[in-house]
Amino acid sequence: MTPSRRRWTIAAASFVALLAAAWLALIVFVPSDDELALRVEAEFESRLGQKLVVGSVQWRLLGGAMVEVRDAHTVQPESIRVRRLTVHPELLPLLRRQIVIDRLEVEGAEVPRDALAAYRGREKGGQGSLLLREVVFSDVTYISYSGIPVVYAGEIRFGDDAMPQHLRIERPEMAQPTSLEARREGAVEGGAYVYRLQLQAAGGSAQGQARLSTTPEGGMRLQGELEPRGVEVESLLKAFNRRSPISGLASGKTELSAEGDSYAELFRSLHTRSVLRVERARILRFNMEKAVKSLGEDRSGETALESLNGVVDTQNTEQGMKTEFTQVKAVSGPYTAYGRATLYRRQIDAEGKVETGGGVVEVPFTVKGPTREPEFGIAWGAIAGAVAGTAVLPGIGTVLGAKIGGVLSAPTRPQAEPKAP
Known part of the structure; x- marks a missing residue:
């Protein structure tokens, strides 16, 4: 037998012995x-x-x-x-x-x-x-x-x-592809791993980058950015079995951050901040024009918005996700609304103001309580009176629409404003 053939024979025998040992190990450790x-x-x-x-x-x-x-x-x-x-x-x-x-x-x-x-x-x-x-x-x-x-x-x-x-x-x-993909590209200076992010959802997409690094304490830190484009808001929330108050195509920029000692802790601490604009936006299940004319008695329908912008922050917590909306501005015909809102533990806490008459009239509003049945507080009569006044007598609209402050004390139907003579 040649030396080369002998080496192959020994190698084959060793491999068979290893397999036999592995088999015996499994027989010992897993008898039944x-x-x-x-x-x-x-x-x-x-x-x-x-x-x-x-x-x-x-x-x-x-x-x-x-x-x-x-x-x-x-x-x-x-x-x-x-x-x-x-x-x-x-x-x-x-x-x-x-x-x-x-x-x-x-x-x-x-x-x-x-x-x-x-x-x-x-x-x-x-x-x-x-x-x-x-x-x-x-x-x-x-x-x-x-x-x-x-x-x-x-x-x-x-x-x-x-x-x-x-x-x-x-x-x-899903009727429309809804997925998140992250692919590692390599490590950058400082030891951070770089991931290319690709999101598809609700007819739109988002691309970006994330960096996973080690903290001085030995934990992990995640930081990243995404740029959503043309994501339909109502369809996106529906894909996750949630009901959206608005529809429209959202675009903007999103920042991601998280820290933890494990991947589970990273997920639990995830925070996002998005600066968004929504095109072709509509408020669902709420018609502002009907609400004003009926002093809040009839709100059925939708409200088309000329523009909608705002900042959305999400934070995973021990009791679910906390979502905050700030710097919200919505324009619909003669009305402009500004406000902020917090969604957390199935509750909503929102407040803001509705302006009309070129910003002369300000009517505060609140939305509070369970997300499925919140209580609205707004002086519908004040808005209706101001709109009528500025429409009939535009020359003295600033007088008739003197800014209304502190008129909202409870979510009840107020008395209608007196009509202009």
Whole structure:
């Protein structure tokens, strides 16, 4: 036997021995499906502090190593449920006591936001020598703080440095494509990883960049920018099972920022600030002209706006997303409205003023209470009287429309302004 052939024979024998050792290791560590199910439950509780109930576990080596978990749920007031989770591990790293997962698949899951609170602070703990290369998920329902379910699908690929290389999240089965894609381009000076962002939603798109870096304290910091173009507001919120008060095509600039010790903490701390303008805007389910003429009794219909601009800030919090609207300006015919609003924990708190008569008349308004049935407070009679006065006697409109301040004390129908003689 030649030396070259001998080397190949030894290498082949060594490879077979390694496979045999890996097989024996799996036989020792995974003696049966039932025992593996018990081990999965025990390991989950040990690492994450919550009980887990597993319906069944199956595993195989031929055709590629695979462990499949079916019908699992956590024991919590609001359970996390997984219909099917499949792990595709590599065999040889097991000999080095290292777990390398080529692909983790989640098919069918329900994740209430409140249930995730029990795992905070444990995201980075107990990982050991685990290396995850790819996560693929489909039919995963996330239930927000306000109880709104939204179904997602997507994939995340990681590099050997355990940092995300490519991420794609989408809303499946939408009439218009709704997705976010982030692709890593490299590292810049200072150690920040640069990601190219591409968003498609509601007939529009947004492109931008994000930078993921390490803080002096050892945590992670995310900063980025997006430029949305032609995103239809009503369709966008409808895609996430939310009801929009306006429609129109939004464009502008958005800044992103977040900090945390894990990816979960980054998501929980995410803050966005958007300076937007909305073209072809309409106020839905509210007709200003009817409201004025009926002194607020009839508001049905819509209000076309000549222009709508404002700043929108969103902040993820422990109790859901907090959204603030500031520097809002809306123009519709003889009316110009200015205001600000806060949406948080299913409540709205808004205030502002409506101007008419060239800015001479100012009527304050408030909107407060549950988002589904808020209470409106506005002096409809003051607006109607001012409009009539400036229309009939424009020469003395400044007198008839002397600025109204403090006329709003409660969301009730006020007395109509006296008509001009």
